[in-house]
Amino acid sequence: MAAVMILCLFAGCAPRYVVPPQSTDPPSPEYILQRIQQKDRTRTGLQGTAKVFIDAPNGKYVRNVAVVVERPDRLRLEAIPYFGTPDFLLSVNDGILKVFLPGEGHFYIGRSTKENFFSFFRIMLDAEEIIPLLTGALPPIIPGTAELSGAMTGVEYRIDVTNNGNIASSLWVDLEHEAVKRITLYDANGNTLYSAAYDDHLPVGETLFPHKIMISMDKPKKILATIRYSRLGPLQNDCEELFDLSIPVGIRPIVIE
Numbered sequence: 001m002a003a004v005m006i007l008c009l010f011a012g013c014a015p016r017y018v019v020p021p022q023s024t025d026p027p028s029p030e031y032i033l034q035r036i037q038q039k040d041r042t043r044t045g046l047q048g049t050a051k052v053f054i055d056a057p058n059g060k061y062v063r064n065v066a067v068v069v070e071r072p073d074r075l076r077l078e079a080i081p082y083f084g085t086p087d088f089l090l091s092v093n094d095g096i097l098k099v100f101l102p103g104e105g106h107f108y109i110g111r112s113t114k115e116n117f118f119s120f121f122r123i124m125l126d127a128e129e130i131i132p133l134l135t136g137a138l139p140p141i142i143p144g145t146a147e148l149s150g151a152m153t154g155v156e157y158r159i160d161v162t163n164n165g166n167i168a169s170s171l172w173v174d175l176e177h178e179a180v181k182r183i184t185l186y187d188a189n190g191n192t193l194y195s196a197a198y199d200d201h202l203p204v205g206e207t208l209f210p211h212k213i214m215i216s217m218d219k220p221k222k223i224l225a226t227i228r229y230s231r232l233g234p235l236q237n238d239c240e241e242l243f244d245l246s247i248p249v250g251i252r253p254i255v256i257e
Contacts, residue, residue, distance in 0.1 A: 026175060029150030029159040035178050040137040043207055045070035045235025049080065053226040056122045063088075069134045070235055073127055074243040090120060091245035092127045097256075098245040107247055110256035119256070123225050124217060125194070133196050134227070136210045138171070138180065156181055166190070177201065177208055193217065205234050 026032075047068045054061040068076040073095060079088035089100045097112040099120045110116050112127035123130060132139040146168065150159045156172040167190060172182040179201055185193040194217035198210030213227040247253055 026150070026152060026157055029148040029157075032150065032157065032173055032175070032178070033148065033159060036138065036173065036180060039178065039207055040071075040132075040135075043135060043137075043204065043209065043234070046135055046204070046209070046232060047235050047239060048232035049230050051228045051230075053228075054122045055224040057221050057223075061122055067134065067229075068235065068239050068242055069131055070243070071131055071135055071137060073131060075127065075131055075134070076242045076245075077121070088120075089245060091243055092131070093243045095127065097127070098253075100245055100248065105251060107251050107253045108256050109247075109253045116256055118221070122223065123215065124221050124223055125215070129194075133213060133215065136180075136198060136213070138183065139185075139196075179208055179210075191219070193219070200228075204232050 045068075048066075050065055050067050052061070052063045052065055064080040066076075066078045066080055073092065075090070075092040077088075077090040079086045081087060085102060087101065087103045089102075091098045092112045095112055097108075097110055097116050097120075099108040100106075101108075108120070114124050114126045117126060117130065118124045125133070129139050147162045148159055149162065150157055152158075153172065155174075157175050159171050159173065160167055161169045161171075166188055167186055169183065169185045171180055171184075173179065174181055180198055182195065182197045184195040187193055194215060196216075197214045198212070199214070200210060200212040201208040202211050203209070209229075209232065211229040211232065213229075215223070215225045215227075217223050
């Protein structure tokens with residue numbers, strides 16, 4: 001399966017439509033958000049390689065990984081070793097996390113929760129949050145009852161999302177390229193849950209895609225993760241089978257809560 005993964009990699013509630021104002025003023029936040037979501041829908045799947053740097057409470061980690069990801073809920077990560085076969089394989093499909101550690105002979109299966117994902121990849125986000133971020137898209141940050149407000153802040157346009165009188169999230173947009181540069185999510189008390197910054201936007205197919213993604217959070221654990229993509233391209237149709245990691249013959253899976 002590892003060989004198939006590498007071969008596959010190297011083979012090649014939305015807001016209503018709002019007409020932008022006819023003036024030199026920036027468009028409305030509803031219109032800008034709609035444009036971003038339209039672009040998100042054109043790149044639901046990506047594949048490539050990435051170098052991942054993670055600074056977590058119990059240590060610093062650096063891994064080269066092969067990545068295949070498809071919104072809303074499918075992910076495959078595989079360590080790229082300097083020699084030999086991969087020592088780490090991970091899949092997420094329909095809310096189920098599977099991890100195989102060949103060197104230890106252990107296969108784990110459980111829900112793709114924050115805690116389970118952190119146990120193996122040191123990022124405290126669940127699949128619903130991490131998969132959009134890995135595809136350069138917006139996570140689910142716009143509640144159905146949300147109100148939007150926007151204003152220029154320097155060279156970027158800031159959109160604040162307010163829900164039930166509390167600010168829920170903010171995003172900063174490069175209007176020229178209609179590209180999100182930064183996202184911050186807040187709890188009910190206005191404290192930051194986590195932030196994600198997108199940088200090094202380069203063409204992937206017909207759209208610009210961030211080749212550097214930085215994720216930071218202070219609670220419940222202080223974590224800083226940097227993901228640098230290379231060899232990035234659209235998802236190949238024949239890679240879809242990789243999203244459900246198979247249990248090797250002779251190995252009994254370990255169920256994680």
